[in-house]
Amino acid sequence: MLQHHPRIGDGGTMEYRFTPRMERTPRSFIREILKVTERPEVISFAGGLPDPGCFDPAGIRDAAIGVLDEDGASALQYATTEGFLPLREWIAGRYKRRLGLSISPDEVLITNGSQQCLDLIGRIFLDRGDLCAIERPGYLGAIQAFSLFEPEFASVPLDDAGPEIEALERVVQAGARFFYGVPNSQNPSGITWSPERREAVADALEGTDTLIVEDDAYGELRFDGPAHAPLRSLAPERTLMTGSFSKVLAPGLRLGWIVAPAPVMHHIVTAKQASDLHSNIFAQQVAARYLATAPIDEHVAMITTVYRRHRDLMLALAADLFPEGVSWTRPDGGMFTWLTLPPGCSSLRLFDDAMKANVAILPGLPFYTDGGGDRTVRLNFSNASEEAIEEGMHRLARALAVQAKPAP
Amino acid sequence: MLQHHPRIGDGGTMEYRFTPRMERTPRSFIREILKVTERPEVISFAGGLPDPGCFDPAGIRDAAIGVLDEDGASALQYATTEGFLPLREWIAGRYKRRLGLSISPDEVLITNGSQQCLDLIGRIFLDRGDLCAIERPGYLGAIQAFSLFEPEFASVPLDDAGPEIEALERVVQAGARFFYGVPNSQNPSGITWSPERREAVADALEGTDTLIVEDDAYGELRFDGPAHAPLRSLAPERTLMTGSFSKVLAPGLRLGWIVAPAPVMHHIVTAKQASDLHSNIFAQQVAARYLATAPIDEHVAMITTVYRRHRDLMLALAADLFPEGVSWTRPDGGMFTWLTLPPGCSSLRLFDDAMKANVAILPGLPFYTDGGGDRTVRLNFSNASEEAIEEGMHRLARALAVQAKPAP
Structure with a gap:
């Protein structure tokens, strides 16, 4: 001593x-x-x-055993910043199956829950005083994440069909770096943007420098009717899409992802590496193994x-x-x-x-x-x-x- | 589709x-x-x-089974930002046993590897142009993490016994926000600060506004002789200490921690929450269960x-x-x-x-x-x-x- x-x-x-x-x-x-x-x-x-009754601890347990028995060392060692390739492939494949969206696994990076996506986006796009457009009401976690970069917030009111287009056009004209929204079953309002409103949002941004941050935390949890086209399909070059395993698998694993075009992904990788090198590879391998065999639908x-x-x-x-x-x-x-x-x-x-x-x-x-x-x-x-x-x-x-x- | x-x-x-x-x-x-x-x-x-032969996948496997069988829902649900209390208690207890250091679990927050500690410290202490003092040579990961906050770096040359005190005094006088160092078996140099040099560093900073960031990634991996007193014991109010399970358990779990006085911890919690809400609670519970019974010494x-x-x-x-x-x-x-x-x-x-x-x-x-x-x-x-x-x-x-x- x-x-x-x-x-x-x-x-x-x-x-x-x-x-x-x-x-x-x-x-x-x-x-x-x-x-x-x-x-x-x-x-x-x-x-x-989420309702903990919707978790599958027995399935996660079997996947964890499989991962550690088969090649435990690789699940416990340092790993790449982008994330476990089979998990990124699964995500890309599911977008294809579910929404007909073509996304390359190279456009997907695994994060510590989708909250980290917002932090990474703030890092690479928001400087002090930059204009950051967000729905009104807007997701609290995004307001917190972006606030650390000291932007000016501009809010775009939501009506029952989505963001009001005139208000959006005003903040785009004022030079907003991006417009952040949750088009599916928004947190907090529960509002889903209509197909027409999605088109109008994409139209309003076309030809401008304003990006779209499409937070799709709830897209899988849809009760009524088919899914609407994601903004990513309407404006692929300007949309950063975020997703999460918290709602369909388990939030405790802290696994989310960001989908971004290659020039943006380059900087996201740098920011992610400076933040925490990479996300938990054990959890990534467990999730990938689980998803490969579980009847996820x-x-x-x-x-x-x-x-x-x-x-x-x-x-x-x-x-x-x-x-x-x-x-x-x-x-x-x-x-x-x-x-x-x-x-x-x-x-x-x-x-x-x-x-x-x-x-x-x-x-x-x-x-x-x-x-x-x-x-x-x-x-x-x-x-x-x-x-x-x-x-x-x-x-x-x-x-x-x-x-x-x-x-x- | x-x-x-x-x-x-x-x-x-x-x-x-x-x-x-x-x-x-x-x-x-x-x-x-x-x-x-x-x-x-x-x-x-x-x-x-690390050498993957030093991992214990079988032990981690048993701990994972135990966690998911006993109360899987709590290991898969959202959790507190500070981290899993039994793991924070284990960390505090080990400091006491190993170094005689008295640290409250309230002063410990679990991070995604110790890299995230550096990011959180940068967030709360570094603004554009602030002076950030670092060893020369200095740990690359820290340079990357701090660079995102655009400080001016001031380097303090290392000799065989640690940082040169006159150089340190100059950067402290110039108003450095903190001095970052790796006192035990530094990355990259392998140099360990001598006990006398540790005292001299604490003396040089006394009465100033400059904090110490003591990165103790390698303290457990000591080959020759007993451990030296950590800076935290010499200057508890001004020292932020970071630690990691990557070297003794497994880096793939991305589990590290930061030890900080209460007024600093308040802001660290806010920054961590905005970053990613909390660290993987499944991995935290697995680590805590493993450490509770494994012969860790x-x-x-x-x-x-x-x-x-x-x-x-x-x-x-x-x-x-x-x-x-x-x-x-x-x-x-x-x-x-x-x-x-x-x-x-x-x-x-x-x-x-x-x-x-x-x-x-x-x-x-x-x-x-x-x-x-x-x-x-x-x-x-x-x-x-x-x-x-x-x-x-x-x-x-x-x-x-x-x-x-x-x-x-």
């Missing part, structure tokens, strides 16, 4: 000087809220967790069946129980619906009242880069059981009634 | 505008060289890979025995075979020795000559932030077998003889 020589002058006198970017990065609501949901008596509609169908039932139950209960004046979206996939409270109500007050009743919601405020959202609420329907949804919606309706009384 | 409508105007006309930081980030030599080493006929001393002793033998063999062959005027360090641990060629020689030319003879080395140039290093070479002794070291050193000696002929 070593002798220690703590310096007397060193204790408690240190002044840390952090970069300005850290002061501008919003501390996550979700983070604080995940802590709250650890209390077992709370029913949480606040987080964004059936697995996805099982998940969407469960989540569709959850959505239907939550929306039916909202219609039955919520006071007049409260409205909500009807998502065609994904994990979230989006409430709007009547004028005069406050989602922060609802959060407090709901927590007293042991039900957690996510106030909409952190999904706005320019203020507002104080009457909006995100509700997650993927994680809670049907029993918990039933009970939680009753609790929430009572909390809502405190503010949104039916007119006398 | 969807219809595609590729836009004619979109193909090949796109001009991508990348941030200035991407142009200043060095593309990795190591990356290019790892590609070269994939040719099976090449004996590589160029990379920094014996495992580390096995690895150090192997690497010590490799070092002894490589240095004995250098003494026998290398031309006069070539000198090298005698590392007391780690994975590298550092050659200096005689005046008039070139490490880039040696690289070419060596590759023709199917042996790979790493020229020293990318380890310098201010030019120089053209007569230095890093040799790795951990990855190649003893037979390969024997053969590779003969090949390298012949390549060396082309330039460094014994005086007639």
Whole structure:
């Protein structure tokens, strides 16, 4: 054991000087809220967790055994920055089968969940003061990731069919580096861009320097009707597409990917290497082995069946129980619906009242880069059981009634 | 299958505008060289890979089975940003047992390998133009990670006992945000800071705003004599210490950690969350389960025995075979020795000559932030077998003889 020589002058006198970017990065609501949901008596509609009943630990276990028995050393050694080639080939193959999209495995890089894609995109495209366009409301995790690069945010309002094109044209004209959106079953709103709106977005950007960042976290979790064409198929040169195994396989593996044209991929590889050399190769090999043999279409169908039932139950209960004046979206996939409270109500007050009743919601405020959202609420329907949804919606309706009384 | 409508105007006309930081980030030599080493006929001393024979795939396999059988859902679900508490407790406990260091698990955050620590430190402390002090030669991965934040580098020359204190004092006076170093068996030089030099470094920084980043990737891989006191014990308030499971467990799991005082940890958590939410919880649980029962001291002793033998063999062959005027360090641990060629020689030319003879080395140039290093070479002794070291050193000696002929 070593002798220690703590310096007397060193204790408690240190002044840390952090970069300005850290002061501008919003501390996550979700983070604080995940802590709250650890209390077992709370029913949480606040987080964004999948239903753990939809995981396949036995299948993952068999794949892990296979990987370690067959060539364990290669699964434990350093690996390439781009990621495990068979996994990238599987991703490219699935785009082909599912959407008819032609993507080369060379255009795919494996990340630590799709959150890292947003970080890498920020690194290579956003400098301090650059204009960064994002949906309104916009995905909180993207706002956090991009904030570290200190851009100016410009928001493009969403209506029921997608981003408003006139607003998009204005921010493109102002020189936005990219427009970030979640065209399928958006987080937080549940809105899916219509086929026409996708065409209009691609038209609005054509001939400009503005890229599209197409976050497709929820494309596989579609409940109603066939998939729409991805932006990548409409504007392949200007679209960076991100994907994730978190929704269909398991978030704990932290495996996502980014699809990018070759000139962009070159820089993404450099940024990824400086960040963490490469993603967990053991997890990549386990996922590739699992996906090579598992009936993945059936697995996805099982998940969407469960989540569709959850959505239907939550929306039916909202219609039955919520006071007049409260409205909500009807998502065609994904994990979230989006409430709007009547004028005069406050989602922060609802959060407090709901927590007293042991039900957690996510106030909409952190999904706005320019203020507002104080009457909006995100509700997650993927994680809670049907029993918990039933009970939680009753609790929430009572909390809502405190503010949104039916007119006398 | 969807219809595609590729836009004619979109193909090949796109001009991508990348941030200035991407142009200043060095593309990795190591990356290019790892590609070269994939040719099976090449004996590589160029990379920094552990000996895969030192991995324990069977032990990892049993731990993976245990984790997935016992509570698979928790290993596959989203998890906290700080990391799996039992793993952070194990890390804190090992510092106590091994070095007598008192560290709270709250001061430990799990990262994707220790490379990510450097990225997180850059994010929270380096703004464009800030002064960043680093050893000369300095670890290439750190230079890459910090470069993304566009600092000015100031280098502090290493002698056999560590950083030169007068040079350090000058860069501290110039306002360096932190001084980054690898005090144990440095990458690339193999130099270990003496106990006296560690005290002198702590003295030089006392009362200033300059932090210490103590990269302890190789502390466990010590061949000769007891460990020296870490900087963290000498200047706890100003030291950020990074560690890694890559050297003692397996790099493929991408598990490292950072130890930081509470006010710094607050910002590290925010930056980590924006980067990728959290590290692979499956790998974290597997590692924690493995470490809870595996005889880790014996495992580390096995690895150090192997690497010590490799070092002894490589240095004995250098003494026998290398031309006069070539000198090298005698590392007391780690994975590298550092050659200096005689005046008039070139490490880039040696690289070419060596590759023709199917042996790979790493020229020293990318380890310098201010030019120089053209007569230095890093040799790795951990990855190649003893037979390969024997053969590779003969090949390298012949390549060396082309330039460094014994005086007639």
